[in-house]
Amino acid sequence: MNPSMSGVLTVLVASACLAVVSAGFVLTERRLRREARADATRDDCLRCGYCRAGLPSDAACPECGEPP
Numbered sequence: 889m890n891p892s893m894s895g896v897l898t899v900l901v902a903s904a905c906l907a908v909v910s911a912g913f914v915l916t917e918r919r920l921r922r923e924a925r926a927d928a929t930r931d932d933c934l935r936c937g938y939c940r941a942g943l944p945s946d947a948a949c950p951e952c953g954e955p956p
Contacts, residue, residue, distance in 0.1 A: 931940045938951035948955050 931943075932938065933940055933949040933952060933954050935954040936949065936952040938949050940947075940949060943950070946956055
């Protein structure tokens with residue numbers, strides 16, 4: 889194999905690896921954003937995670953006493 893072909897193969901392999909790693913980061917970031925949106929729509933206590941569904945919006949958390 890001549891030196892120029894070796895360089896081309898090195899660049900191609902490096903580019904493919906970069907593409908795979910970049911895709912992994914993008915997919916992970918999308919999953920994390922989706923989970924954060926799902927968590928933000930829930931009405932859980934920020935301190936202890938107690939589900940505050942059905943409680944008045946101005947009521948303190950019955951589990952830990954965290955104010956709204």
